[in-house]
Structures are given as C-alpha cells and as structure tokens.
C-alpha cells in the first residue's frame with residue numbers, strides 16, 4: 001500500500017486501545033494493524049501550508065506558512081497563553097473563530113503522561129486532547145464558560161504543578177505513580193475564591209491505552225528536514241508520535257510535508 005499527500009496530524013478514535021489513522025490530505029490509513037510491521041515514510045521534498053496551500057520552504061507552528069502564522073486567530077499567542085485572550089478588547093484576529101472556539105465551555109484538567117500536569121481544553125475536545133498528549137489518565141477538575149477563564153485558573157494551578165509534558169518520558173512510559181484525585185484535593189485548597197464556583201468536585205478519571213507492542217529504551221527523534229526517508233518497525237503509537245524501533249516521529253510537527261507512507 002502507498003498513501004501519498006500532504007501530512008496531517010494523526011487522527012484518532014476513542015477506543016481501547018486508541019484507534020489511530022495516518023492522514024494525507026483527504027486520504028487516511030488505519031495504523032493499528034501496522035503495529036509490529038515495517039513501514040516507510042518518504043518525504044517528497046515539497047511542503048504546503050495546511051491553511052492556504054501555498055508552497056513553502058519551512059512551516060511555523062506545525063504546518064502554517066508565515067502569513068497564516070502571523071494572521072490566523074488559531075496561531076495567535078493567546079491560543080497557547082489563553083489568559084492573554086483579547087476578545088473583550090475587540091482585537092481578536094477573527095471574531096467568528098473566537099466566538100466558535102474560545103467563548104465556549106472549557107475544561108481545566110489534570111492528566112498523567114509522565115508527571116501530573118494541568119491543562120485546559122475546549123470541553124467537546126477533552127478526550128482528543130488527552131490522547132494528543134499521550135496521557136494514560138485524565139481528570140476534569142473545573143468547567144468554565146470561556147477559554148480565558150480556563151487559562152486564568154491554569155495559571156494559578158501551574159504555580160503548584162507542571163503545565164508541560166515531558167515527551168521523552170511519556171514515550172518511554174516512565175510515568176509517576178500519582179493518584180489524580182489526591183492531587184485534585186491538594187490543588188483545590190490553593191484555588192482563589194473567585195474561581196471556586198467552577199470547580200468540579202466529582203469529576204471522574206478516564207483511562208487511555210495505546211496500541212503498542214514494546215517500549216523503546218532510548219528515544220531518538222526522526223526529522224523529515226534531515227531524513228528524506230524514515231523507516232523501521234512500528235512498535236507503538238502514542239500522542240502524536242509514531243514509535244519505530246529506529247526512532248520516533250512527531251507527525252503533527254511535520255504537518256504540510258508531502259510524504260508517501262509505504263507498507
């Protein structure tokens with residue numbers, strides 16, 4: 001089988017283990033059946049912006065050309081630092097995008113990917129977000145009416161707990177033994193009064209498992225800018241990573257790269 005086109009982030013369905021799909025443009029291939037098999041990903045030397053299709057030499061923020069990076073609302077700084085949301089000031093890069101994506105119910109969560117981390121996501125996207133981070137457990141701890149409010153609570157909690165994933169440890173399945181409910185209890189004591197009304201005291205832990213036949217001992221990263229051809233035995237898929245016995249490939253990072261998947 002050969003699938004050719006511009007790479008998109010891995011798509012996944014909420015099954016156990018997670019069902020993954022490799023996507024190029026409109027086409028997709030089921031990946032779970034390929035775990036244990038040798039695969040090839042060949043970079044064709046062409047990169048196109050995932051938003052406007054313009055041919056580019058390099059991408060910004062996983063798939064954008066420079067104008068799309070500079071101008072699109074989804075590439076604004078407030079997406080990664082939601083506490084800086086400026087929708088109220090009337091300066092949102094795209095009010096329709098802000099209304100549809102940011103002025104919507106959001107969840108503040110705890111996730112266990114290596115250590116426990118705090119994060120936020122659009123409510124409807126919660127499970128997908130956890131899978132994208134390679135978390136094995138997630139627990140919603142607050143629900144708020146906007147992304148900005150979620151960001152403000154995250155900033156408070158991030159004084160006590162990490163808001164980053166250690167991707168190497170996540171891929172090596174080096175996961176701290178922590179009880180998310182206990183961490184929630186400890187954190188709730190630190191939440192300022194103005195945010196307490198949003199806390200979810202009875203959220204439930206969701207567990208996630210990934211298709212994987214073995215755990216890599218050492219993590220080396222494949223880079224399509226340096227390696228025209230990536231090949232190896234696919235031993236697992238976790239987060240946005242294909243885990244090969246020869247190294248790992250962060251698929252999202254190379255969104256827009258024209259590739260062929262050969263199996």
Ligand SMILES: [Zn+2]
Nearest residue numbers: 049052065068
């Ligand atoms: Zn573009």
